[in-house]
Amino acid sequence: MTPRVAIVVFPGSNCEQDVLQAFACLGIRAEYVWHHVTDLGGFDAVVLPGGFSYGDYLRTGAIAAFSPVMDAVREYADDGGLVIGICNGFQILCEAGLLPGALRFNAGLKFICRPVKVRVETCDSPFTSQARPGEIFEIPINHFQGNYYCPPEVLAALTAEHRIAFRYEGNPNGSAGDVAGVLSEGRNVLGMMPHPERAVDPAVGGTDGRIIFKSMMAAARGIRVRAVR
Amino acid sequence: MEPVRFAVAVDVMPKDGISDPQGQTIERALPSLGFANVHDVRVGKRIELVVEAPDAEVAEAVVRAACVRFLANPVIEDFTVSLPHPVGGPAA
Numbered sequence: 327m328t329p330r331v332a333i334v335v336f337p338g339s340n341c342e343q344d345v346l347q348a349f350a351c352l353g354i355r356a357e358y359v360w361h362h363v364t365d366l367g368g369f370d371a372v373v374l375p376g377g378f379s380y381g382d383y384l385r386t387g388a389i390a391a392f393s394p395v396m397d398a399v400r401e402y403a404d405d406g407g408l409v410i411g412i413c414n415g416f417q418i419l420c421e422a423g424l425l426p427g428a429l430r431f432n433a434g435l436k437f438i439c440r441p442v443k444v445r446v447e448t449c450d451s452p453f454t455s456q457a458r459p460g461e462i463f464e465i466p467i468n469h470f471q472g473n474y475y476c477p478p479e480v481l482a483a484l485t486a487e488h489r490i491a492f493r494y495e496g497n498p499n500g501s502a503g504d505v506a507g508v509l510s511e512g513r514n515v516l517g518m519m520p521h522p523e524r525a526v527d528p529a530v531g532g533t534d535g536r537i538i539f540k541s542m543m544a545a546a547r548g549i550r551v552r553a554v555r
Numbered sequence: 556m557e558p559v560r561f562a563v564a565v566d567v568m569p570k571d572g573i574s575d576p577q578g579q580t581i582e583r584a585l586p587s588l589g590f591a592n593v594h595d596v597r598v599g600k601r602i603e604l605v606v607e608a609p610d611a612e613v614a615e616a617v618v619r620a621a622c623v624r625f626l627a628n629p630v631i632e633d634f635t636v637s638l639p640h641p642v643g644g645p646a647a
Binding site: 426 | 630
């Protein structure tokens with residue numbers, strides 16, 4: 327059966343089409359889900375795409391974190407469902423408390439939009455299972471607030487638990503521990519600042535991002551999700 | 556008791572020890588404008604609210620709850636809440 331993928335669209339999201347296209351590259355037709363949806367049962371994976379949800383007012387992701395769909399995302403994640411937050415999606419997951427830490431303004435106060443190199447730190451996750459440990463991906467970043475912070479003891483714990491999925495090679499934004507992507511305790515929620523959905527086509531920026539979506543779909547086939555009501 | 560309108564201000568600041576790129580950038584710019592002896596610049600934000608509550612204590616508690624849950628991010632920010640003071644106009 328073809329996996330069902332939900333792409334959550336908030337007012338101000340702007341990467342949902344790129345994510346749709348990334349899954350299309352794998353032959354999967356993902357579906358947009360509006361931020362008012364309160365049940366994500368029946369989906370094999372949920373994506374929080376990048377953008378500027380609610381205009382980035384107050385703090386990036388702060389208002390989206392309280393939108394109705396986030397209760398459904400929390401429930402879905404608690405049930406073991408796969409959730410990936412990319413860029414603004416990562417910021418939302420942190421603000422919602424589904425991932426530890428916060429994203430600050432980039433050190434140097436520049437909006438950065440360029441491909442960066444990230445190292446795969448763990449393959450023990452449904453998002454990186456198809457990669458090799460230590461593998462270097464070139465994936466674009468596109469953010470003003472991507473400077474990851476968590477308290478030193480939390481960073482130490484994340485490292486010890488192999489929950490740092492990706493680290494930057496050459497830290498572009500000041501992130502603590504060069505962190506580019508973080509896993510939840512259950513390893514079924516990933517937040518990352520780089521945009522893998524913008525690295526799925528050899529004509530535009532390479533295909534290094536595909537492996538993340540491929541890994542997710544391989545995992546999704548093995549995960550039992552709650553049936554649609 | 557009739558609710559009263561209280562004006563409350565919240566100051567949200569980056570926590571001590573958390574880098575503040577805006578503050579740093581401003582600090583670096585100051586000497587070139589002739590302000591040579593200015594240090595430790597930190598940039599935060601001020602949020603002003605009007606709260607309807609039976610008394611100032613309740614008004615402050617409401618705003619504090621909003622800060623903890625929403626107005627500030629406890630991972631990177633601290634907040635202070637001003638003493639609520641009654642403002643004119645009838646409660647809605």
